[in-house]
Amino acid sequence: MTQPESLRSLLEAVANGQVTPDIALDSLKSWSYESVGEFAKIDHHRQLRTGFPEVIWGPGKTPEQIVQIMQVMRHRNPVVMATRIEPGVYAALQPKIRDLRYYELARICAISPPTIDPKIGGLISILSAGTADLPVAEEAAVTAELSGLRVQRLWDVGVAGIHRLLSNRHLIQASSVLIVVAGMEGALPSVVAGLADCPVIAVPTSIGYGASFGGLAPLLTMLNSCAAGVGVVNIDNGFGAAVLAGQILRTAEKINSK
Numbered sequence: 001m002t003q004p005e006s007l008r009s010l011l012e013a014v015a016n017g018q019v020t021p022d023i024a025l026d027s028l029k030s031w032s033y034e035s036v037g038e039f040a041k042i043d044h045h046r047q048l049r050t051g052f053p054e055v056i057w058g059p060g061k062t063p064e065q066i067v068q069i070m071q072v073m074r075h076r077n078p079v080v081m082a083t084r085i086e087p088g089v090y091a092a093l094q095p096k097i098r099d100l101r102y103y104e105l106a107r108i109c110a111i112s113p114p115t116i117d118p119k120i121g122g123l124i125s126i127l128s129a130g131t132a133d134l135p136v137a138e139e140a141a142v143t144a145e146l147s148g149l150r151v152q153r154l155w156d157v158g159v160a161g162i163h164r165l166l167s168n169r170h171l172i173q174a175s176s177v178l179i180v181v182a183g184m185e186g187a188l189p190s191v192v193a194g195l196a197d198c199p200v201i202a203v204p205t206s207i208g209y210g211a212s213f214g215g216l217a218p219l220l221t222m223l224n225s226c227a228a229g230v231g232v233v234n235i236d237n238g239f240g241a242a243v244l245a246g247q248i249l250r251t252a253e254k255i256n257s258k
Helices: 003-015 021-028 046-050 063-073 087-093 131-146 159-166 169-173 188-193 210-223 238-256
Strands: 034-036 040-042 080-083 101-103 108-111 123-128 150-154 177-182 200-204 230-232
Touching: 003 021, 040 063, 063 080, 063 087, 080 131, 108 131, 123 131, 123 169, 123 238, 131 150, 131 177, 131 200, 131 238, 150 169, 159 188, 177 188, 177 238, 188 200, 188 210, 188 230, 200 210, 200 238, 210 230
Parallel strands: 123 150, 123 177, 177 200, 200 230
Antiparallel strands: 034 040, 080 108, 101 108
């Protein structure tokens, strides 16, 4: 169950006399956050506030800390996700969490059901300029899918061979939100935004030669896009782009339901 469903079930059990108020109160003591050892406080309330549960940032944590955090979170969330997990870290985690799944290219590991049905309407199309941008693009794609969003992948459609992009114009026009991932000079989001009638989320990557300055050059290009309707997230932040796309779709659904 999701956290809202779990809370509703608890309240209904109290109303029906199946659970005493004292037991319910004890269950709610750690509802907003829960301490894990001396090193973490899990924000269980985040999904109720924002629509997305807390996600574990992998770098800087030991495998033992990640395991403990995941084991606490799995009791409250159907999907528990950790980002930027390198293969060696996953190898240390997997024996302790047998049902942990690993998305190597995206560097994401997750405890999740075998299939996740989309929870929100709309289609997120994710475009990568080149093959070297795929780790960031896949981070966005996997994050979106684990969040219950519908995803379409369009890989290696950069401006150096723009016919590859134009041959997918019909797919771009069928999308609700576009995430465009590019390094080098970062021109792809501007081109895509000139073809699309939906929001474009630009993700600069650190891919490029020396003068790309580790992604700063594409970041500045995207911030200075001459096409309207482009929002920009931080360098290599595929995760943030997916969450923003989900918030856009959730807001649209909320407006349409009124």
